[in-house]
Structure formats: C-alpha cells, structure tokens
Amino acid sequence: MYRYLSFIAPLLTFLVLLIFWEFLVNYNKVPLYILPAPSDIFLSLIVNYKDLFSSAFITLRITLFAFSIASSLAILLAILFSQSRLIELSLYPIAVIFQVTPVVAIAPLILIWVGFDNAEYAILILATIVAFFPVLANTNLGIKSVNENLHELFSLYGAGRYQRLVKLQIPFALPFILTGMKTSIGLSLIGTVVAEFVAGSGTSTGLAWRIIEAGNRLDIAKLFAALILLVILGIFLFLLISYIEKIVLKRWHDSSNI
Amino acid sequence: MLTFKDIVKSYEEDVLGPISIDIKNKSFVSIIGPSGSGKSTFLRLASGLIKQSSGLIGYNDNLKPKMGFVFQDSNLLPWRTVLDNVLLPLELTKEDKSKSIEKSLKWISRVGLGGKEDSFPNELSGGQKMRVSIARAMVQEGSLLLLDEPFSALDEVTRRRLEDDLLEIWKTNNITILFVTHSVTQAVYLSERVLVMSSGPGVIIEDLLINKKIDVGFEGTHEFLSQVKHLTDILRNEGI
Structure with missing residues (x-):
C-alpha cells in the first residue's frame, strides 16, 4: 500500500499544484512574458520540440561524457591514494582546491585556454571538474573503511597488494563509489549547465543556451519548457545510477533494497 | 608444538607478558581473562599477525603451520x-x-x-x-585453529550447537585449537586445558588441565562444576 502511495501521493500533489497554477494565471490574467500557464508551457514544448530535444541531447551527451571521465579518473586516483600515502598527501589538497573553487570563477580561464571555438571541450572540462570530487572522496572513504579484521584475514593468508585491492578494497568500496556517483551525476548536469551559461550564447547549443535565448526574447514559456527538460534529464540520470546501483549491489548490500 | 618463550608485547605500554608456555599438538586450549588482559593479542601473536616486542615464538620444526582464524564477528x-x-x-x-x-x-x-x-x-x-x-x-x-570469542554474539541454543560441532571438528581433524572466551563454563566444557590471564599487561596466572572423565553429560558432573568454581574464584580474586 505504502509502495503505491509513495508514487501516487507526490504525483497527485504535483497535479493539484499544476491545476492551481493554471487557475491563478488565467484568473489574474498574468501576461505570458511574466508567468505562462502550464498549458502554455506544454504548448511551447510541442512547438519547439525539435530545438529543445536536440539541445537536451547535447546537454545529456556532455553530462554523461563528463561524468564518465570524472568517475574513472576519481576511482583511479583513489586507488592510487590507497597504494601510496605520499601520493594522497600530495594530491588530495589539490583535489580539494578544485572542489572548493566555484566553477563559474575558473570557466573564463578554461574557455580562453581551450579556445572559444572549442567551447564544447571547455564545458566538458568544467563539468568534469565539478563531478570529480564526490566520487574521489567516497571511493577514498570506502577503501579506507575496510574492517581491520578483514585486513588481518587477508594478511593471514599472505595476500599481496594486488589481491587485497581487487578482492577486498574495491568490492568493499563499491557501495561508497556508487553513492559518490549518485551525487556526481547531478553535479555533472549542473556543471554542464553552468559552463554552458558562462560559455554564452552562440558558442553552444545545449539547454542552457536555449534558456538564455528564450530569456533574451522574453519567451518565458519556452524558457520553462527548457527548464522542465533539464529537470527531467536530472531525474532520469539519478534514476539511471540508482538502477545501476540496484543491479550491482543486488543481493548482497542492504542499500539495494531501499 | 607451539612455544611462547618470554613473550612480551608492548605498544606505548606493555599489553602482554612476559609469557612462557608450550601448547601441545592436537590440544584444545582455552584462554580466559578480563577485557584488556591481552587474550586477543595472544592469538594474534600465535598467528603471526603481529610481532612480539621481545621473546621467541616457535612452531613445530620451526615451520609456521597453515592456520585458520575465526573472529568474534563472522567477518x-x-x-x-x-x-x-x-x-x-x-x-x-x-x-x-x-x-x-x-x-x-x-x-x-x-x-x-x-x-x-x-x-x-x-x-x-x-x-x-x-x-x-x-x-x-x-x-x-x-593444523592450528584460532578462535577469538567466536560465539559471544549468538543465542544460547545456537552457541551450544556450534560448541558441539567445534568439538567434533577438533576430534576428527587432528588440529590444535586456541580458543579465546569470556565464558568460564564454555572454556571448561570445550577444553583440555584452560589458561587464565590477569588484567593488563596480561600474564598467565593459572594453567589448569581440565579433568574430564566423560564427554557426554560432562556439564552435569561434580568435576565440571568444581572446575568452573575454581576458575571463577580466580577471576573474582583478580577483581573481575
């Protein structure tokens, strides 16, 4: 019963809010350039579907690419950290510096270095930087969280570094890595959108560019339509990683039953 | 034979020893004592997982035997x-x-x-x-099985079944067992020999050979109860 309710309750709430929104806008005759009604937004989505969906595809492509690069690099670096304390001490602070520096602040630099003709690469780099840290921090934490008794068990049987890494540390860290990835996928999308904003109009045709374009033309319905696509994209990406988590952890980890 | 000769283990301060003891092959030896007496350290030293600060640990023919370790948590x-x-x-x-x-x-x-x-x-x-x-x-x-309070988190019925299974494994496989426990009755029931350790730094304050004339129904016998009482009194005198 609660399982269905957890799906139906938010859906009904959302529908009620939409009806209320539609009613308020029509009743108060709010101009379209201030706040369009949900029906106007839906209409705009249909009329502009070609532009919007091709832009959504570009944003999705960069997001997934950035996420893949960030995750791979972060996992490799965390593994490297687990093998050498010196490397960890040397590189972790640099990773933290990248994490705490606002992406907007370094975006112009990256754009200049990569070149405005290659704005898509600049966006990719910026989104990768934003998505990198959660996977690094979580993988690092996971590898370090291995129970001391399990380490002792491996020592008892004379396990080498490689055996310990492959048969103990990485599998143990898997739930942590996937948690990091769930945060990271959302940040990849945010990073992509922010970088697209900074790259400005004319250099990229992702969803952020459509939002800027619609804003400049006071086409607020189209702006909302692009925004809705972004939200759908974010939810889709989160569910995708959650699904992968469920498949990977399937029977052995309690989190896969949540 | 597993031999401990003048073994001391220190971290910032001494946690164990000096201990000198011989463990005969194929024997079942329990180690009891208060928390912090170094019982687990004793097992880890025997397994070679940690090194002693001083003293010598010897194995049969100076070859470290293949061994198994059962932790408190199943791990x-x-x-x-x-x-x-x-x-x-x-x-x-x-x-x-x-x-x-x-x-x-x-x-x-x-x-x-x-x-x-x-x-x-x-x-x-x-x-x-x-x-x-x-x-x-x-x-x-x-040839050596080390168990560090393996049954402490189990319910009574399961614990009893596992104790009997462990005894059966010991009898049929010609192995030496070192068994750390908090339970005096468990130590007397299972073992041929019980070592009692003092509060830290732990030293052996009693080395008791268990007098077990019968296997089945041993727990109901006078011998069983008197040996449990004897060990309990020692632990009580230690302030436990």
Whole structure:
C-alpha cells in the first residue's frame, strides 16, 4: 500500500499544484512574458520540440561524457591514494582546491585556454571538474573503511597488494563509489549547465543556451519548457545510477533494497 | 608444538607478558581473562599477525603451520556467496581451482550448510554466518585453529550447537585449537586445558588441565562444576 502511495501521493500533489497554477494565471490574467500557464508551457514544448530535444541531447551527451571521465579518473586516483600515502598527501589538497573553487570563477580561464571555438571541450572540462570530487572522496572513504579484521584475514593468508585491492578494497568500496556517483551525476548536469551559461550564447547549443535565448526574447514559456527538460534529464540520470546501483549491489548490500 | 618463550608485547605500554608456555599438538586450549588482559593479542601473536616486542615464538620444526582464524564477528565478505567466502583462503594462496571448490564444498557440507553455497551472507542467520567462518578457517586443512570469542554474539541454543560441532571438528581433524572466551563454563566444557590471564599487561596466572572423565553429560558432573568454581574464584580474586 505504502509502495503505491509513495508514487501516487507526490504525483497527485504535483497535479493539484499544476491545476492551481493554471487557475491563478488565467484568473489574474498574468501576461505570458511574466508567468505562462502550464498549458502554455506544454504548448511551447510541442512547438519547439525539435530545438529543445536536440539541445537536451547535447546537454545529456556532455553530462554523461563528463561524468564518465570524472568517475574513472576519481576511482583511479583513489586507488592510487590507497597504494601510496605520499601520493594522497600530495594530491588530495589539490583535489580539494578544485572542489572548493566555484566553477563559474575558473570557466573564463578554461574557455580562453581551450579556445572559444572549442567551447564544447571547455564545458566538458568544467563539468568534469565539478563531478570529480564526490566520487574521489567516497571511493577514498570506502577503501579506507575496510574492517581491520578483514585486513588481518587477508594478511593471514599472505595476500599481496594486488589481491587485497581487487578482492577486498574495491568490492568493499563499491557501495561508497556508487553513492559518490549518485551525487556526481547531478553535479555533472549542473556543471554542464553552468559552463554552458558562462560559455554564452552562440558558442553552444545545449539547454542552457536555449534558456538564455528564450530569456533574451522574453519567451518565458519556452524558457520553462527548457527548464522542465533539464529537470527531467536530472531525474532520469539519478534514476539511471540508482538502477545501476540496484543491479550491482543486488543481493548482497542492504542499500539495494531501499 | 607451539612455544611462547618470554613473550612480551608492548605498544606505548606493555599489553602482554612476559609469557612462557608450550601448547601441545592436537590440544584444545582455552584462554580466559578480563577485557584488556591481552587474550586477543595472544592469538594474534600465535598467528603471526603481529610481532612480539621481545621473546621467541616457535612452531613445530620451526615451520609456521597453515592456520585458520575465526573472529568474534563472522567477518564474511558480503559481496561473496557462501562458496566464494569459503574459497577465499585457497584463492589467496593460489591453490588449484577445481580442488579448491571440491574442498570448499566438503567443508560447507561439514558445517551443515549444504544447499546454501549460493547464498549471500545477508541471507544467513548469525549462527550460519559463524559456520561459514569456521568452514573458511578450516578449508586449508591446517593444523592450528584460532578462535577469538567466536560465539559471544549468538543465542544460547545456537552457541551450544556450534560448541558441539567445534568439538567434533577438533576430534576428527587432528588440529590444535586456541580458543579465546569470556565464558568460564564454555572454556571448561570445550577444553583440555584452560589458561587464565590477569588484567593488563596480561600474564598467565593459572594453567589448569581440565579433568574430564566423560564427554557426554560432562556439564552435569561434580568435576565440571568444581572446575568452573575454581576458575571463577580466580577471576573474582583478580577483581573481575
């Protein structure tokens, strides 16, 4: 019963809010350039579907690419950290510096270095930087969280570094890595959108560019339509990683039953 | 024979010793004592997981034997099935795969978990997990089995069943068992010999050979009760 309710309750709430929104806008005759009604937004989505969906595809492509690069690099670096304390001490602070520096602040630099003709690469780099840290921090934490008794068990049987890494540390860290990835996928999308904003109009045709374009033309319905696509994209990406988590952890980890 | 000669273990301060003791082959020795007396340190020294600060530890023919270790928590790898958990020691020591599987299946069956080979640890009860842990410790068929309070988290019925199974494994496999426990009755019931350790730094304050004339029904005998009382009195005098 609660399982269905957890799906139906938010859906009904959302529908009620939409009806209320539609009613308020029509009743108060709010101009379209201030706040369009949900029906106007839906209409705009249909009329502009070609532009919007091709832009959504570009944003999705960069997001997934950035996420893949960030995750791979972060996992490799965390593994490297687990093998050498010196490397960890040397590189972790640099990773933290990248994490705490606002992406907007370094975006112009990256754009200049990569070149405005290659704005898509600049966006990719910026989104990768934003998505990198959660996977690094979580993988690092996971590898370090291995129970001391399990380490002792491996020592008892004379396990080498490689055996310990492959048969103990990485599998143990898997739930942590996937948690990091769930945060990271959302940040990849945010990073992509922010970088697209900074790259400005004319250099990229992702969803952020459509939002800027619609804003400049006071086409607020189209702006909302692009925004809705972004939200759908974010939810889709989160569910995708959650699904992968469920498949990977399937029977052995309690989190896969949540 | 496992020999401890003037063994001391210190970290920032002494935690154990000096201890000198011989453990005969194929014997079942329990170690009891208060928390912090160094019982677990004793086992870890015997296994070679930690090094003594001073003194000598000797094994038969100066060769460290194959050994199994059962921890207080079953310490199974949750991402591995029962079979894969039991296989682990053989995998790590790179033994032949088909023989390893055969041995693992034999031990899974031996501990009464036949049919559970493909289950994951989170699908097992506490007692079943501990059985897997014992199978994993025995699968190398080494000559020394070390157990660090393995049954302390189990309910009474499961604990009793596992105690009897452990006794059976000891009797049929010609192994030496070092068993750390908090329970005096468990130590007297299971062992041939009980070592009592003092509060830290732990030294052996009593080395009692258990007088066990009968196996079945031993717990109801006068010998059993008097030896339990004797050890309890020693621990009480230690302020426990």
